[in-house]
Structures are given as structure tokens and as C-alpha cells.
Amino acid sequence: MYADINECDPSNKDKYPCYGVCKNIVGDYECSCHTGYQPSGGGPKKQECNPKFPVAAQLALGVSLGFSFLVVVVLFTLMMLQRRKMNEYFKKNGGSILQNVDNIVIFSKDEMKKILKNNSEVIGQGGFGKVYKGRLKDNTLVAVTTSIEVTEAQKEDFTNEVIIQSRMMHNNIIKLLGCCLEMDVPMLVYEFAANGSLKDILHSDASHLVPLTLDLRLDIAIESAEGLRYMHSSISHTIRHGDVKPANILLTDKFVAKISDFGHPSFLLFGVVLLELISRRQTIYGKNRSLIIEFQEAYDQANSGRLLFDKDIAIEEDVLILEEIGRLAMECLNEKIDERPDMKEVVARLMMLRRSRKLKQENYNISRQQFFEENSIDELPKSFDDNSSSSSAELLSNLATKNSLTYRSTTGRD
Structure with missing residues (x-):
């Protein structure tokens, strides 16, 4: 076997x-x-x-694994330090209070990066820094601006200002949507105004000038005044906007005016906005010529600012309205603050001018149509044009006389 x-x-x-x-x-x-x-x-x-793995390879693998582990530990440590730092910024910038405010969204630092992405398009200059264009998750366009560096002493003031802004619900005030507090300098997120600032619209170079009718300029003036009136009187914590100028009046895609940038106070008042609207000139233009002084001298010497009006809107039938806007602007710039009209009066007078202009146009259109129908002709005599809107012209003339006397009495000039 x-x-x-x-x-x-x-x-x-x-x-x-x-x-x-x-x-x-x-x-x-x-x-x-x-x-x-x-x-x-x-x-x-x-x-x-x-x-299978030579000694050298085993050694290299061991070193690589050890280095990778060290990198992970370092990154984790840095991440924890960064998180701790962001928490410190969050508390320093009033996050413990602002996170309980209903009308504002608190964005994290990571969310802000996504909102801005690689889009570093600068769309303006705010009171404290550049303003960037961003986009929310739902594709809503927003404007993102840096605020101020908040010290412990400023913490309460900053949080109060953010709370007040978040509660301002008015169609003519730019809406504060949210803020990011996880960084040294907080970032504020506002609604986006597609047409930029009134300054850009009024004073861009000639090749980019946007045509602005008198009706549109009146609308912008009234809407801006409405926003300021709301800020002055319609909220629990009154804000006196100290930096009223065309650069701080933003325009939406439909040219709705919105007050923005509650920044550094200055003596540029709403009267300047009115003067720039009717003249399309900057406050300082030409060779250091002052728009305010030019209008002041024009009304003192000739009781008329006609030569300073923008020629695109200074047609004969609108001169009285432009004169009234000019006089109102000069009253707003009165050196005696207590003799300046308040924003409620400014809104009322501007709205009256808009209504009178509309009335004049309606009277003209109705009378013209009736004349054509009754006489069956194709051409309207010039004399008819001159008299067709006498009621509204008389209204404006009376208003001009009254306000001219008011202007002279308040300024002490004959």
C-alpha cells in the first residue's frame, strides 16, 4: 500500500x-x-x-500616514480656533440680541461666501466701504456692504441701529434683509436697486445720460421726501438722516426712489437734491461753482432760477412748476433750521405741484379733443393752446406769487 x-x-x-x-x-x-x-x-x-511593500515603501507609508494625521489635527485645531473666533465676533457684534429679532436674517460666514461667490462686482461706495452685488439662494439679487468695526462701547448703538433699520417698512426706504456678524467687521445685506444711485443717473457722462422727464423727477423727489418723512416721524425711534444727497437715493428697475446709507452726518440737505433734480448739475460744478450759491443769487437778483434749469425740462409750460421746486429747495436750505419746512410740508407741496401739472395736462387734452370734435378740423390755433389750461396756469401763478413772498419774508430779502 x-x-x-x-x-x-x-x-x-x-x-x-x-x-x-x-x-x-x-x-x-x-x-x-x-x-x-x-x-x-x-x-x-x-x-x-x-x-509586497519594500522597507522603504513601508517607511514612506508610515511617514505619510503620520503627516496626514498631523495635518488633520492641525486643520481641526485651526477650525476650532476659527469657530471660536467667529463666536467671539458674533457676540461682540451683538449677535445674542440680533438673533432674536424677527425681521432680520442672520447669515453665517459660509452663507455670505455663497451669496457673494466669486462675484466681487463693486456697485457702489457706502458710508463705511464698498458695496458688492450678491445673490441669495432663491436668486434674489442683493447689495452687500461692510458696516463699522464694532467696539464694546459701540455694541449697543450698533445693535439698536440694525434693529431700527430692520423695522423700517416703507416702500421708499431701502430694506435691510439681514447681516453677517461672524467677522471682525459686520456685513449688512440690503435689497438691490437695479438702477443705482440718483447721482449716477443725473451726472453720468454724456454718452450714458438717461432721459429724465419732469414727471419722473417729481416722482423721485416726492418718493424721497416720503421716505424721509417716514424716518422723521413714523417709527418709534426717529432717525434724522444726516446725509441726504443723490448718492444716497437709490433707484429700482422701475425708478422707484429709496433712501439708503444711514452714514456720516453732513449739512447736505434735501434742498440740494431738489436743486440737482431740476438743474442736473452737481453741488459743485464747473470751475468750483456752487449750485446753492448760483440759485441763491438767481432768486435774490431776478426772483427766478430759470437760467439754471435743465434745458431738457425747461419748456415754457413747466417753468412755473420748476420755479416752485427751486423756491422750495431754497427754503429747505434756509440757514435758520426752525424756518425750514418739515418733510410733511415738503411732500404736500411737491404733490400739489404734481397734481397741478396733471390737471393742466388733463385740461389741455380734454379741451383740445372737444375743439377738434366740435369744429371738425385738423389743426389747432396757437391761441387755443395758450388759453386751454388757464385754470391750472392761474393756480400755479397764484402759488408762485404766494411762495415768492414767503421766500422773501423768511430770508429777509426784497
Whole structure:
């Protein structure tokens, strides 16, 4: 009977060599490399197996794993320090109070990065820094601006201002949507005004000037005054906007005026806005010529600012309205603050001018249509044009006389 030889017996290793793991089978034996090793040359029955990972590779792998672990630890530490820093900024900037305000969204630093993305388009200059164009998750366009660096002493004032702005619900005041407090200098997120500032519209270079009718200018004046009136009287914490100028009046895609930038106080008042609207000239223009002084001298010497009106709107039938706007502007700029009209009166007078102009146009259109129908002619005599709107012209004339006397009495000029 055939007896199987155990080739894997240590006593047979010289006759049946195996440089790995030996496994006896009937009539033969199997030899395989140890785990982590691989056959070399003639295989494990003839020579030793080679390591799958050489010592150098094992050393490199160990170093790499150790370095990776160190990097992870460092990154985690930096992340925790960054998170702690952001929490400190959040508290310093009044986050513990503002996070409980209903009308404002608190954006995280990561959310702000997504809002701005790589879009570093600068759309303006605010009171404290540049204004950037951003986009919310729902694709709503927004304007993002930096605020001021808030010290512990300013913390209460800053939080109160943000709260007040968030509660201002008026169509003619730019809406504060939210803020990011997780950075040294807070960022404020406002609704977007597609047409930029009134300054840009009024005073861009000639090749980019936007045509502005008198009706549109009156609308902008009234809407701006409405926003200021609301700020002055219609909220629990009255804000006196100290920086009223065309640069701080923004216009939407439909040219709705919105007051913005509650920044540094100055002596530029609403009267300047009115003067720039009717003249389309900047406060300082030409060779250091002062728009305010020019109008002041015009009304003192000729009781008329006609030569300063923008020629695009200074047509004969609108001169009286422009004169009234000019006089109102000069009253707003009166050196005696207590003799300036309040914003309620300003709104009322501007609205009256708009109504009188509309009345004049309606009277003209109705009379013209009736004349054509009754006389069946194709051409209207010039004399008819001159008399068709006498009622509204008389109203404006009376108003001009009254306000001219008022202006002279308040300024003490004859």
C-alpha cells in the first residue's frame, strides 16, 4: 500500500523546500508566500518571497500616514480656533440680541461666501466701504456692504441701529434683509436697486445720460421726501438722516426712489437734491461753482432760477412748476433750521405741484379733443393752446406769487 510522504515535515525541508507556508497534499505539497509577501523568481519552492511593500515603501507609508494625521489635527485645531473666533465676533457684534429679532436674517460666514461667490462686482461706495452685488439662494439679487468695526462701547448703538433699520417698512426706504456678524467687521445685506444711485443717473457722462422727464423727477423727489418723512416721524425711534444727497437715493428697475446709507452726518440737505433734480448739475460744478450759491443769487437778483434749469425740462409750460421746486429747495436750505419746512410740508407741496401739472395736462387734452370734435378740423390755433389750461396756469401763478413772498419774508430779502 502506498504511503504518503509529508513534505511539510521539518525533517524533509531540505528535500522538499518551502520558503513560505507549506501545505501537504496527497502525493505532493503546496507552498505559498506569507501574507504581505509575493513570489519571486522560481517561486516560493525555490527561493524566498519578496515583501509586497519594500522597507522603504513601508517607511514612506508610515511617514505619510503620520503627516496626514498631523495635518488633520492641525486643520481641526485651526477650525476650532476659527469657530471660536467667529463666536467671539458674533457676540461682540451683538449677535445674542440680533438673533432674536424677527425681521432680520442672520447669515453665517459660509452663507455670505455663497451669496457673494466669486462675484466681487463693486456697485457702489457706502458710508463705511464698498458695496458688492450678491445673490441669495432663491436668486434674489442683493447689495452687500461692510458696516463699522464694532467696539464694546459701540455694541449697543450698533445693535439698536440694525434693529431700527430692520423695522423700517416703507416702500421708499431701502430694506435691510439681514447681516453677517461672524467677522471682525459686520456685513449688512440690503435689497438691490437695479438702477443705482440718483447721482449716477443725473451726472453720468454724456454718452450714458438717461432721459429724465419732469414727471419722473417729481416722482423721485416726492418718493424721497416720503421716505424721509417716514424716518422723521413714523417709527418709534426717529432717525434724522444726516446725509441726504443723490448718492444716497437709490433707484429700482422701475425708478422707484429709496433712501439708503444711514452714514456720516453732513449739512447736505434735501434742498440740494431738489436743486440737482431740476438743474442736473452737481453741488459743485464747473470751475468750483456752487449750485446753492448760483440759485441763491438767481432768486435774490431776478426772483427766478430759470437760467439754471435743465434745458431738457425747461419748456415754457413747466417753468412755473420748476420755479416752485427751486423756491422750495431754497427754503429747505434756509440757514435758520426752525424756518425750514418739515418733510410733511415738503411732500404736500411737491404733490400739489404734481397734481397741478396733471390737471393742466388733463385740461389741455380734454379741451383740445372737444375743439377738434366740435369744429371738425385738423389743426389747432396757437391761441387755443395758450388759453386751454388757464385754470391750472392761474393756480400755479397764484402759488408762485404766494411762495415768492414767503421766500422773501423768511430770508429777509426784497
